Amino acid sequence: MSVSESNLKMEVSSPPFGLEEAYNTLLTPGALSFIGDIAVKFDQRVEQMLNDRILKKAHLDRSRGLPDFSPETSHIRTGSWKVDPVPRRLTNRHVDLGDVSPANTGHFVQALQSTAQGIQTDFDDGHCPTWQTQLQGMFNIYQAVHDKLYANMPSIDNLPVLMLRPRAWNMVEHNMLVYGKEVPGPIFDFGLLMFHTAKILHAKESGPFFYLSKLEGYKEARLWKDIFVFAEEKLGLRIGTIKATVLIENIFAAFEMHEILYELRYHSAGLNCGIWDYSASFINKLGNRPEFVLPDRSKYVNMQRHFLKSYMALTIKTCHGRGCHATGGMSATLLPATLGPEYDRLMDVACRAKLTEIKAGADGFMVYDIRLVKPMQKLFEMYAPAANQYSVLRPDVNATKEDLLLMPSGGVTLAGLKHNIAVAVLFIESWLKGQGHFFYKGAIEDSATAEISRSQVWQWIRHRAHLEGNHQLITYSLVKDLCQQFLDRQIQDNPYFSTTEQRKRLLRAADIFRQLVTKTAFPEFITTYLSLENSFRTSTWHASKL
Numbered sequence: 001m002s003v004s005e006s007n008l009k010m011e012v013s014s015p016p017f018g019l020e021e022a023y024n025t026l027l028t029p030g031a032l033s034f035i036g037d038i039a040v041k042f043d044q045r046v047e048q049m050l051n052d053r054i055l056k057k058a059h060l061d062r063s064r065g066l067p068d069f070s071p072e073t074s075h076i077r078t079g080s081w082k083v084d085p086v087p088r089r090l091t092n093r094h095v096d097l098g099d100v101s102p103a104n105t106g107h108f109v110q111a112l113q114s115t116a117q118g119i120q121t122d123f124d125d126g127h128c129p130t131w132q133t134q135l136q137g138m139f140n141i142y143q144a145v146h147d148k149l150y151a152n153m154p155s156i157d158n159l160p161v162l163m164l165r166p167r168a169w170n171m172v173e174h175n176m177l178v179y180g181k182e183v184p185g186p187i188f189d190f191g192l193l194m195f196h197t198a199k200i201l202h203a204k205e206s207g208p209f210f211y212l213s214k215l216e217g218y219k220e221a222r223l224w225k226d227i228f229v230f231a232e233e234k235l236g237l238r239i240g241t242i243k244a245t246v247l248i249e250n251i252f253a254a255f256e257m258h259e260i261l262y263e264l265r266y267h268s269a270g271l272n273c274g275i276w277d278y279s280a281s282f283i284n285k286l287g288n289r290p291e292f293v294l295p296d297r298s299k300y301v302n303m304q305r306h307f308l309k310s311y312m313a314l315t316i317k318t319c320h321g322r323g324c325h326a327t328g329g330m331s332a333t334l335l336p337a338t339l340g341p342e343y344d345r346l347m348d349v350a351c352r353a354k355l356t357e358i359k360a361g362a363d364g365f366m367v368y369d370i371r372l373v374k375p376m377q378k379l380f381e382m383y384a385p386a387a388n389q390y391s392v393l394r395p396d397v398n399a400t401k402e403d404l405l406l407m408p409s410g411g412v413t414l415a416g417l418k419h420n421i422a423v424a425v426l427f428i429e430s431w432l433k434g435q436g437h438f439f440y441k442g443a444i445e446d447s448a449t450a451e452i453s454r455s456q457v458w459q460w461i462r463h464r465a466h467l468e469g470n471h472q473l474i475t476y477s478l479v480k481d482l483c484q485q486f487l488d489r490q491i492q493d494n495p496y497f498s499t500t501e502q503r504k505r506l507l508r509a510a511d512i513f514r515q516l517v518t519k520t521a522f523p524e525f526i527t528t529y530l531s532l533e534n535s536f537r538t539s540t541w542h543a544s545k546l
Contacts, residue, residue, distance in 0.1 A: 022139035035191035098366030099126030218259030270325030300410030328365035361392035
């Protein structure tokens with residue numbers, strides 16, 4: 001099928017079985033040309049951005065330097081500018097549902113039927129981007145925006161706002177080539193979503209709105225801003241129509257929050273804090289140094305620790321000073337199926353944690369369990385009933401470089417080590433079967449928790465950490481033995497792993513985990529590592545759109 005509207009040389013994999021309608025609806029010549037035009041226009045800048053990431057980390061490693069607030073952009077931090085006001089439907093961001101992979105049709109429909117203010121419609125942390133899941137997820141969004149997803153579906157302007165999260169820059173779309181080169185994952189996702197939904201969403205005051213993940217600084221925000229403007233001009237939309245919330249998930253980005261907002265000041269919907277990707281970024285960027293060994297996350301890492309509390313407070317102060325939203329991370333709590341003491345206990349724990357964020361000045365946050373939406377909304381009604389908390393300016397906050405980089409004290413527990421092994425292995429197993437999240441011990445686990453889990457095990461082995469209590473050295477041999485014990489228990493006790501195929505996948509996942517935690521050079525993202533697996537990349541290139 002010709003897609004030569006822009007004389008682009010493109011190839012696209014053929015449709016997965018059963019998704020022919022989605023494929024033909026979405027991958028039209030116009031849509032493919034739109035994606036291809038963005039890819040070609042920004043190809044060199046994306047490559048330069050990815051190279052700059054490598055060079056910046058190498059420079060820090062060589063110089064033993066530390067992230068800091070740049071004197072070159074001090075005029076932006078001290079200036080009196082504001083971001084543009086958000087549209088009406090984004091003024092209240094109290095409770096979003098997070099990790100909602102639109103490929104999971106049943107969960108996506110439940111989210112649309114909820115009372116949440118928004119839905120993090122996720123192609124990133126909570127989603128595994130196989131060709132099947134990408135097309136299914138995109139098609140479900142297409143149908144939702146066109147009021148076709150389920151019977152008697154209300155118009156999109158009467159549903160929770162879709163906060164569309166494309167993949168981060170570390171991911172590529174293996175199933176689309178432009179001039180023989182794989183398209184960056186975020187460009188494929190953003191382009192397809194914009195082409196098919198932007199005008200309808202805008203006409204109904206419901207978008208297009210995005211979450212942008214894993215940015216490392218203001219220059220990357222500038223790249224996204226230019227992509228936004230290019231797309232708006234191509235589609236005939238007013239500049240500033242697109243609004244985006246940037247997730248501050250990287251330690252470098254924490255020092256450039258003002259600058260990120262400034263670059264996106266016509267497109268900004270504020271900033272978001274997330275505990276696990278942010279914590280993992282310390283290991284990613286500074287993990288070769290013994291002074292940045294992060295203690296057991298299960299026991300010693302939470303939003304009350306100084307470095308995370310400072311980061312959250314600085315986000316709130318920065319955003320409110322610039323007239324935009326500061327939102328918190330996701331409550332991963334999964335409530336039991338039936339009411340009872342454990343249900344009440346977990347509800348209380350989740351609400352207490354989020355009440356702390358409300359009292360700190362957060363304008364909203366995310367939950368995974370739909371049953372948490374109304375209780376969390378009631379917390380806002382009781383303690384912060386206005387649409388947002390812009391008036392909470394936090395003059396008490398003066399977060400310094402030392403505050404943001406202060407590692408919490410603490411060691412490593414045997415239970416914490418075992419938990420990290422379990423989460424990482426089960427995430428890899430889940431990814432290998434095409435799912436981006438799973439449930440484990442009363443919580444939702446996704447790539448963010450898998451990232452911190454495998455990163456900590458790598459770091460503890462590298463820096464010869466010891467277990468609390470018996471002071472046993474954490475070695476690869478110990479990790480390998482604990483991993484094998486976990487596998488034995490799963491195969492023996494978990495009915496899911498009763499078939500040969502499922503056991504093979506679990507053993508393959510454990511093998512990949514063992515590779516990850518023994519690499520000399522730290523693999524930057526677990527999802528990048530996994531997406532290069534041959535078993536994941538298998539696609540249907542025998543027939544293509546040319």
